[in-house]
Amino acid sequence: MTVHKEVSQDGKKLTISIKGRFDFTKHREFRESYEDKALSAVVVDLKEATYLDSSALGMLLLLRDHAGGDDSDIRVVNCSSDVRKILAISNFDKLFGIS
Numbered sequence: 001m002t003v004h005k006e007v008s009q010d011g012k013k014l015t016i017s018i019k020g021r022f023d024f025t026k027h028r029e030f031r032e033s034y035e036d037k038a039l040s041a042v043v044v045d046l047k048e049a050t051y052l053d054s055s056a057l058g059m060l061l062l063l064r065d066h067a068g069g070d071d072s073d074i075r076v077v078n079c080s081s082d083v084r085k086i087l088a089i090s091n092f093d094k095l096f097g098i099s
Contacts, residue, residue, distance in 0.1 A: 003029035013041040019048040024055040031062070039067045044096075047078035052086055064095060075099065 003026055004017040016033050018026065034042065042063065046052070064072050075097035079087065087098055 002026060003033055005033040007037070012039075013043065014039055015043045015045060017045040017048065021051040021053075022046065022049045022056040022059075023051065023053045027055065027059060030059050034063055034066060039072075041073040042067055042075070044074065044076045045078050046076060046080070046083055049080070049083065052083050057086075057090055057092065060092065060096065073097075 002019045004019070006015045006017075007013070008015075014034060014037055016030070018030075044060065044063070060074075060076070064074055067074055074095075076087065076092070077099050079098060084098065087093060087096075092098065
């Protein structure tokens with residue numbers, strides 16, 4: 001599995017880690033990692049992600065909608081410089097906490 005999820009002990013924080021290419025082939029796994037959860041905070045860890053495309057951006061937007069839209073607390077962490085550029089060009093730094 002290239003999408004790994006971990007829920008905090010109190011059940012309030014979900015961490016989703018992506019390994020390899022973050023593209024449409026991960027859509028089902030990514031969606032399943034959060035769809036049955038009531039979320040108050042989500043961390044998407046891209047430490048092991050090697051690639052990110054427009055479908056991954058769409059998946060992040062779907063996650064944001066599921067987590068409450070403007071009221072959501074979603075952080076995208078451990079971005080490579082290339083991924084950080086893609087997120088900045090797409091103005092995702094306005095929608096997500098990015099580090």
